[in-house]
Amino acid sequence: MRHSSTPLTPSQQTALELITQGCDKDGTITHDAAVDLLTDGGFEQPESEDLLEQLLLKGYVYESTTGLRLTP
Numbered sequence: 001m002r003h004s005s006t007p008l009t010p011s012q013q014t015a016l017e018l019i020t021q022g023c024d025k026d027g028t029i030t031h032d033a034a035v036d037l038l039t040d041g042g043f044e045q046p047e048s049e050d051l052l053e054q055l056l057l058k059g060y061v062y063e064s065t066t067g068l069r070l071t072p
Contacts, residue, residue, distance in 0.1 A: 006058040006059060006060075008055075008058070008060070011043075011047075011051060012051055012054055012055060012058075012060075014041070015038050015041075015043070015048075015051040015052070015055060016055055016060055016061075018037045018038055018041045019034050019037060019038070019052075019055070019061065019068075019070070020070060021037075022034065022037040023070060026066075027069050027070045028064070028066050028067045028068065028069050029067055029068050030067045030068065031052070031063075031067065031068055033067075034052055034061075034068055035048045035049060035052060038051060038052065052068075056068075059071055
């Protein structure tokens with residue numbers, strides 16, 4: 001786990017895995033594409049937005065000028 005001090009819930013872990021699979025080769029994805037992946041993965045729209053926000057707050061994903069990036 002990347003950030004042992006901020007562990008993920010099972011839903012957050014699933015969301016991170018879905019987002020990771022959808023990232024470009026350089027590790028970026030747009031906000032809308034990430035939400036779409038989560039929705040397609042079985043989460044409701046509001047839950048998808050919330051999960052993405054939680055991943056941002058916990059530091060697993062961050063926003064850059066090119067979109068969302070996974071934290072190394």
